[in-house]
């Protein structure tokens with residue numbers, strides 16, 4: 001008998017009996033709940049739940065039907081992810097590639113369970129000849145203000161053709177149009193090199209240096225049309241001193257960017273992030 005493992009992310013209006021309904025339905029279908037976490041947001045009267053469960057292999061639709069009664073009763077929104085179907089991820093980067101390379105290393109090491117499908121950059125990358133980079137298909141798509149729409153169309157075409165579940169902006173330094181942000185809504189993660197909401201936009205380390213702050217940080221968030229305003233998934237900081245010039249802040253910042261983006265991506269890939277309006281609910285491991 002083949003065991004299948006799945007994760008259900010559930011959101012609905014808060015009401016008594018939601019957890020009992022889900023647990024009863026899964027148990028009745030012979031599923032074993034490995035982990036379950038839930039949160040009630042009193043402010044929005046919304047309920048959020050992540051259930052990790054396993055049982056005899058069945059089709060995705062069969063598993064979905066198991067929870068149909070709860071879906072109808074509580075008007076749930078459910079996202080069902082099967083463990084043996086990792087997310088297909090499109091990686092975007094610009095000139096600096098420390099975050100890109102870090103994600104690929106963590107994937108090769110098995111830390112990030114995903115299926116990277118291609119790398120896109122608006123800059124040529126050393127080693128990116130012959131259409132491959134780091135062993136993945138590589139697309140060099142330069143862009144100017146005049147060619148942005150066509151370039152974005154090319155990126156969306158790759159995403160759709162390759163069946164991308166997620167797009168990661170691994171220091172991709174182009175502002176996505178409203179149309180592009182809408183097309184990738186809820187499935188595009190960006191790493192911003194500051195502790196948001198401080199120092200939005202370009203050159204945040206220079207902004208931080210000019211302000212004389214004593215901590216710098218990085219923020220991973222889902223991308224929305226509004227620059228650096230999307231729901232935050234992960235953040236981290238590190239202390240700095242008066243002696244750190246912008247170049248030193250850029251150097252110290254790289255490590256934070258790498259670990260924050262990797263953490264945010266792992267949380268998303270494991271179905272541990274639920275969007276709650278302009279915020280997120282994170283069910284940690």
Ligand SMILES: Nc1nc2c(c(=O)[nH]1)N[C@@H](CN(C=O)c1ccc(C(=O)N[C@@H](CCC(=O)O)C(=O)O)cc1)CN2
Pocket residue numbers: 169172173174175176177178181190191192193201202223224225226227228229230
């Ligand atoms: N619609 C959005 N697009 C992007 C977001 C976002 O939150 N919403 N995040 C950025 C990444 N980013 C900061 O994290 C960022 C990228 C680019 C710029 C910027 O000013 N770019 C200039 C061009 C710079 C260049 O060519 O090097 C521009 O686009 O005119 C600021 C912040 C990714 N996109």
